[in-house]
Amino acid sequence: MSNVIKNGTIVTADRTYKADVLIEGDKIAAIGANLSGDQVIDATGCFVMPGGIDPHTHLEMPFMGTYSSDDFESGTRAALSGGTTMVVDFCLPSPGQSLLEAIDMWSNKSTRACCDYSYHMAITWWGEQVFDEMPKVVEKGITSFKHFMAYKGALMVNDDEMLASFQRCAEIGGLPLVHAENGDVVASLQQKLLAEGNNGPEAHAYSRPPEVEGEATNRAIMIADMAGVPLYVVHTSCEQSHEAIRRARQKGMRVYGEPLVQHLVLDETEYANPDWDHAARRVMSPPFRNKQHQDSLWAGLSAGSLQVVATDHCAFTTEQKRFGVGDFTRIPNGTGGLEDRLPVLWTYGVGTGRLTMNEFVAVTSTNIAKILNMYPKKGAVVEGADADLIVWDPEATKTISAGSQQSAIDYNVFEGITVKGLPKYVLTRGEIAVDNGTVQAKPGHGQFVGREPFMAVSKALSTWKELVAPRKVERSGIPASGV
Amino acid sequence: MSNVIKNGTIVTADRTYKADVLIEGDKIAAIGANLSGDQVIDATGCFVMPGGIDPHTHLEMPFMGTYSSDDFESGTRAALSGGTTMVVDFCLPSPGQSLLEAIDMWSNKSTRACCDYSYHMAITWWGEQVFDEMPKVVEKGITSFKHFMAYKGALMVNDDEMLASFQRCAEIGGLPLVHAENGDVVASLQQKLLAEGNNGPEAHAYSRPPEVEGEATNRAIMIADMAGVPLYVVHTSCEQSHEAIRRARQKGMRVYGEPLVQHLVLDETEYANPDWDHAARRVMSPPFRNKQHQDSLWAGLSAGSLQVVATDHCAFTTEQKRFGVGDFTRIPNGTGGLEDRLPVLWTYGVGTGRLTMNEFVAVTSTNIAKILNMYPKKGAVVEGADADLIVWDPEATKTISAGSQQSAIDYNVFEGITVKGLPKYVLTRGEIAVDNGTVQAKPGHGQFVGREPFMAVSKALSTWKELVAPRKVERSGIPASGV
Amino acid sequence: MSNVIKNGTIVTADRTYKADVLIEGDKIAAIGANLSGDQVIDATGCFVMPGGIDPHTHLEMPFMGTYSSDDFESGTRAALSGGTTMVVDFCLPSPGQSLLEAIDMWSNKSTRACCDYSYHMAITWWGEQVFDEMPKVVEKGITSFKHFMAYKGALMVNDDEMLASFQRCAEIGGLPLVHAENGDVVASLQQKLLAEGNNGPEAHAYSRPPEVEGEATNRAIMIADMAGVPLYVVHTSCEQSHEAIRRARQKGMRVYGEPLVQHLVLDETEYANPDWDHAARRVMSPPFRNKQHQDSLWAGLSAGSLQVVATDHCAFTTEQKRFGVGDFTRIPNGTGGLEDRLPVLWTYGVGTGRLTMNEFVAVTSTNIAKILNMYPKKGAVVEGADADLIVWDPEATKTISAGSQQSAIDYNVFEGITVKGLPKYVLTRGEIAVDNGTVQAKPGHGQFVGREPFMAVSKALSTWKELVAPRKVERSGIPASGV
Amino acid sequence: MSNVIKNGTIVTADRTYKADVLIEGDKIAAIGANLSGDQVIDATGCFVMPGGIDPHTHLEMPFMGTYSSDDFESGTRAALSGGTTMVVDFCLPSPGQSLLEAIDMWSNKSTRACCDYSYHMAITWWGEQVFDEMPKVVEKGITSFKHFMAYKGALMVNDDEMLASFQRCAEIGGLPLVHAENGDVVASLQQKLLAEGNNGPEAHAYSRPPEVEGEATNRAIMIADMAGVPLYVVHTSCEQSHEAIRRARQKGMRVYGEPLVQHLVLDETEYANPDWDHAARRVMSPPFRNKQHQDSLWAGLSAGSLQVVATDHCAFTTEQKRFGVGDFTRIPNGTGGLEDRLPVLWTYGVGTGRLTMNEFVAVTSTNIAKILNMYPKKGAVVEGADADLIVWDPEATKTISAGSQQSAIDYNVFEGITVKGLPKYVLTRGEIAVDNGTVQAKPGHGQFVGREPFMAVSKALSTWKELVAPRKVERSGIPASGV
Numbered sequence A, B, C, D: 001m002s003n004v005i006k007n008g009t010i011v012t013a014d015r016t017y018k019a020d021v022l023i024e025g026d027k028i029a030a031i032g033a034n035l036s037g038d039q040v041i042d043a044t045g046c047f048v049m050p051g052g053i054d055p056h057t058h059l060e061m062p063f064m065g066t067y068s069s070d071d072f073e074s075g076t077r078a079a080l081s082g083g084t085t086m087v088v089d090f091c092l093p094s095p096g097q098s099l100l101e102a103i104d105m106w107s108n109k110s111t112r113a114c115c116d117y118s119y120h121m122a123i124t125w126w127g128e129q130v131f132d133e134m135p136k137v138v139e140k141g142i143t144s145f146k147h148f149m150a151y152k153g154a155l156m157v158n159d160d161e162m163l164a165s166f167q168r169c170a171e172i173g174g175l176p177l178v179h180a181e182n183g184d185v186v187a188s189l190q191q192k193l194l195a196e197g198n199n200g201p202e203a204h205a206y207s208r209p210p211e212v213e214g215e216a217t218n219r220a221i222m223i224a225d226m227a228g229v230p231l232y233v234v235h236t237s238c239e240q241s242h243e244a245i246r247r248a249r250q251k252g253m254r255v256y257g258e259p260l261v262q263h264l265v266l267d268e269t270e271y272a273n274p275d276w277d278h279a280a281r282r283v284m285s286p287p288f289r290n291k292q293h294q295d296s297l298w299a300g301l302s303a304g305s306l307q308v309v310a311t312d313h314c315a316f317t318t319e320q321k322r323f324g325v326g327d328f329t330r331i332p333n334g335t336g337g338l339e340d341r342l343p344v345l346w347t348y349g350v351g352t353g354r355l356t357m358n359e360f361v362a363v364t365s366t367n368i369a370k371i372l373n374m375y376p377k378k379g380a381v382v383e384g385a386d387a388d389l390i391v392w393d394p395e396a397t398k399t400i401s402a403g404s405q406q407s408a409i410d411y412n413v414f415e416g417i418t419v420k421g422l423p424k425y426v427l428t429r430g431e432i433a434v435d436n437g438t439v440q441a442k443p444g445h446g447q448f449v450g451r452e453p454f455m456a457v458s459k460a461l462s463t464w465k466e467l468v469a470p471r472k473v474e475r476s477g478i479p480a481s482g483v
């Protein structure tokens, strides 16, 4: 059976034009005028765009004997309802655990996913086994490797390990990712704050100031440069981190930055809310920043120094958040956003003129598809691409509310925000998941998306690094002046 | 009659993939596997890319009673021979001359162009007539307006005029361009150098230091920001100018920079050549810079803070250059490059790993097509686009030499450089202009390419500027405290 | 008769120590323990510091047929009452007027000054006469030359004139100063705002955004660099301007920046006051900025990238301000501050820890004495220096109020601010002008302070510029390749 | 007995003037015209300046069972011969050793010092004992604490320890110093280079690129900011590190940088010398950099973003250097310079106009005296100060040669450089150590200089940090929204 999206205006990362889109099976079969198919999706007055890709989610993430509350089913349903048709989750091996075994665990969780997905592999420990397994992970189509510079005593790796892993990435064509905060300093600040009686959720923000993030970003960039490998910095939240990225790029380094939609729109005053729950629900790392940081991030998106808008969706319920009453370090880190990313970014970005529609598509879908080397299967509206598509109604509005959301959590950090611009139809590999605003996602429809290593930028960088590599000085008789 | 390019690998700004390209008439009719057509162009082992677009040429430019030596015929033949399938030339009204009349003059010159072309309109004077004619120029498809901040007493406009013109651009959806050097300062330095006996071609470079370019770039950016209009800075040659552009972009301003291939590859030591002719032939504005500036420009291209590589092709013969013996200020400014831009950039960029192939396409073709709002008619390999295409042989080599070039001038600033990577076939709107290395351009084939105003970025910027526009403070009884 | 300041702690730009100060006549005669003199000034619990120097005042400045309301008598009385013992005013020749004649006019005004003073000479027009008179001005001890880049049609000079004047400064050892705002752009924005009905005082700020100041600063710096002369930027009010200064200094350029105490403490929200008078009284150029700009300026003072805190004291009464009701461009530009500079800066700077006491002395007195080449006659507590001294009580407080001020104007922009830290005694060349808090300034006591040209920095810069000056390439037979 | 320096021109950090200097015992007794004393030192045509202070030496430093070849006697003799009248050496406890015990060891070594000296205490390990002993070290007059971020497995401390130590410094008024290079990365690069056969001295430079130093500097700055303490970065050798320092200072952070005279004058091409000994003798950390880095450092000295020029004098003989034949990691790190710092800096700084004479005094003496809180006992020409003085003959020249030096090593990295400007007389606390060019230093004359903690900048910073410290959000009923 074929679907045809008619009368819409196609918006991609590089152009805007009127055309119909014919979908056969799970692929785009044709783009052009006057196409016909078995079933017509009317896009009159709407934009037809590639489905959103959220490269940063933590679905059913293990945490203190429990899990983040959105699993692959509810999480991907939430994603689809907001126009996101693919997520990339983090596979987190336990200390000492085989990476391959961890993949199996994650594959078990994702069986009921409603949309397509892929994984980043986290390097949570280092050893010969990890070194040996990394190419096997790449063979399985997982080519991006996450490194935590924070969460001391748990996920954190040190500089040694990070350099070794980055060098390994260079060899196998992988892309390193970093959560950039100085974990030693965060841990120390946490203890200091608690000792001073600062135990509320606002102290979470105090313990992770922008300088701490900027420093780690800067350090990861240097290490990537030494390893000769590109770098992707997740959840870039502040000018300090963005500045480090810009500085690196201005030297020809290949570094990418990913602001979260939360950081673009919400600010640090949330933590000053007298309601403990309100503040604790916004606890994530890095924390929300002030308006100046937001301005920096928005400018980065239009300037191209930042490339991707994600969510770090990691939904903990109010009940889970309350583990941290009396001790902010025990508040589980994470917020939602998977469902709201596109409408919120459209409203605050396209609606204000800070982004063009094309830039909107680029930062929500196309850029990350390229960076993760799965373009144009994903992130594109071209013949042969997966039919992950949104029909976007720029006039539709709603007020965000936990009461009406798909996500399993009981609140929403964007509660009360009115968005203008919403998906009318969403297709995941050809299947309609949002139909004229009604969500009808199918658990189990989603498939794993494998990716190839050695993206073009990695290869170019290796060529350059070889060209400028240290050269031995030839000497005859050593020491020449001496003996 | 149809042509089909078979067995090649298509390289565009956003991806690399194997497919055939079918051309019918002057358009791309299909892209896919196993296409067939009347005539086969074999691209085995080659890359199929959008034809180059050089947005900065001065063909048959009037100068001191004579003309730059490449006219639209020889210039576009040179362009095609090197893989460039479109040029954008500068229409230069005389002081007081009607803009529309100037267009007519340029249209007369371009009748024998071998490839497509468009114009930028230069604002060389200011007055009510210019103000009134600007929308008419836009109606004719010329939407970009050049402003010279140098060439005092000739082309130069002052800040007042520039602001007025930029504001007019904002209203009519035009894009302002600037030649950014402080003309007052250049003129003064020229006189000082001559007075000190510094009359050789090297003094041309001394009279136009990077600071003078950086200052003007910075000033133009501020004026564009006040006018609420994007800005395109031609021939960005130095870190000072690039820094100003980066700084602006980091604030969300919409500014573009265009390094020339000459500045990327050749440096200031050329002017120290003991041969006067050698040095004089390299006299252009801005002059060549040192290696650090080159590094800055290369990094800008990969980082995205600079977008386009052009040539400012303005070819004066040795005889013409010698007008300036004994007085460097009389050496006609300009060098060639139209023919060599792509091979030289490929060799020094893709060959070294400083650029990916996709970035190469972006900076030689796609980006400028988008900036000038003629994408994907130009700059793309998509169905329906003009069949301006290159079949690029990455293994072909040659040593650049004036003796074997198409351009009418008697030297070549890249003389002796060996390039690796050359066009094997070049198509201009479906016609073969380079056939297995042999140039067979057809004078008169080229057509004018009209463009639409109000590109997406212009509209977004206007929306943002309206949102943050000054708001009047409401007061009752003025002065309230007073009477 | 001698005075001895006993039991105090001397605070200078470079150290803090306990010692008595003996004053004989108008000079410091001795510094040490257990000094005695005819009259004892008790400094127990107090700091003894060099008197403040305000290098930026406009006393009895001609304006639209009237004058700024503080003349040299009331202005210097206000200065002394707040601990400032010297002012440097701007001598403003009319267009075409002889510089020497203008000096005479200013000398006539300053006869009743209560404290010492000097002048900067403004270059308000350019011509052979100005060129010829500049060395004569220097001979009279006036070695600093002010250039207005704004006030189009009145004081403004263009780039040509500015470069010529800066080059003349280099020759005669003078120091150029600039009021840095792009006058063309300001004039255009003013007309645009008025045309849109934005005629209130807030539109004054809208017409002079930070970008306009930053641009002009950047341009002046480039011109000074071309002329090979140091540069002093008056009333640096924003990050854009400060950034340009820092960037220049990081290249070894010799550039100084002068924030005003008003800009450090007051912000743009003043213009949003519903009271027209309140807003109009704060109209000055550059206008007040936001908190981020303030942070930048404070950091500059501690980092040393900004050197001096001044006031631009130019006091217009409310009546005079009301010239501009209905047309903000007619509101006379200027505020007061001469009296409040030291207590306000102490409170917000030393009181918060943003500045050390030594830095306070440096930025209010010592640095400008050095920059204007009159150190240690002024700005120092050393034997032989002029006995311009403050005995500062760090515990004294007051709330600033127009009702109790010395200045002739009828309001105070710092109204209501409580300061902690006030002068208990102030000596001007040995005479007590503030006695235990009571002002007893003597009109006519003040003397003109002449200064020497060619300060050390100017000479060093000239040496460097000569070393790196353009060198002619030697060629035999020109063109060599040719004939 | 008294000495009087007559007919000279005194040059200090803040002024230049003609006066005689009377010395009684070890102090300056008077400064003025026509002074007389028992013995006259003729300074006609000379400058009288504060003796140089070198805050970075390693005399008789233990290394692999031997010692750096200059001990306190030969080292301080070399210092005096070149006009340096005080050194600050590094007290290096072994792992687990008591800090106080280490002081005793260093005191034993310094008994034969010819000029005054002080120590920095190195924090080479961390533990309760170190924490407890730090205040006792301060009581002994040692208020600066050095931290090595490199030399993994030996001196290196990690971020945790560094933050703890910096916080301790904040409490006790100490000043942290850092050797800033990422030790993990250096160690890894060393192994990689050796594995690739890069075992020559040039590989030492390859293993410590500027990025590695810049990163560590940036990290130390962040940690100091978190601890609320100023920071002094030793041997700042590159733009990356300087940029981090500037960026910090522009935010109001209190950070100091110390280029070495070697890095200002010598560059990386030294390591390409075909003579192994030549290259190995220049092995120090950080290694020499290129010309662009030198430009950055020079600009920093005049701009004030860098404050001090030191030497890191750590002299190993050629024989000792040869430990590293075949394995560059075993070449002992260090060069000489103590004797040459002032003449070389004068020649390349004052002689070229890059520095004024006053700036020369500031960066060689006065600034570090202030930073180490021993001003004006040291670093000043004021009454009561220690009579550590130089009579500097700006016309004297010599060609530097190991053959004629005081230092115990058998080569000189400045060999063959001709300097113009040399000390004619040098006084150390009133005793003549260089007499009309002849060195007559007295072993044992030198005394330890104790210093006070809590310099003004430290106190100001603490005030500011307290003002902006995290504040607890008051909440009633936690969680308020909840139960």
Ligand SMILES: [Zn+2]
Pocket: A179, A234, A235, A285, A286
């Ligand atoms: Zn994270």
Ligand SMILES: [Zn+2]
Pocket: A056, A057, A058, A312
């Ligand atoms: Zn995450």
Ligand SMILES: [Zn+2]
Pocket: B179, B234, B235, B285, B286
């Ligand atoms: Zn041009």
Ligand SMILES: [Zn+2]
Pocket: B056, B057, B058, B312
């Ligand atoms: Zn041009």
Ligand SMILES: [Zn+2]
Pocket: C179, C234, C235, C285, C286
């Ligand atoms: Zn002004």
Ligand SMILES: [Zn+2]
Pocket: C056, C057, C058, C312
């Ligand atoms: Zn003024």
Ligand SMILES: [Zn+2]
Pocket: D179, D234, D235, D285, D286
């Ligand atoms: Zn070191």
Ligand SMILES: [Zn+2]
Pocket: D056, D057, D058, D312
């Ligand atoms: Zn050292």
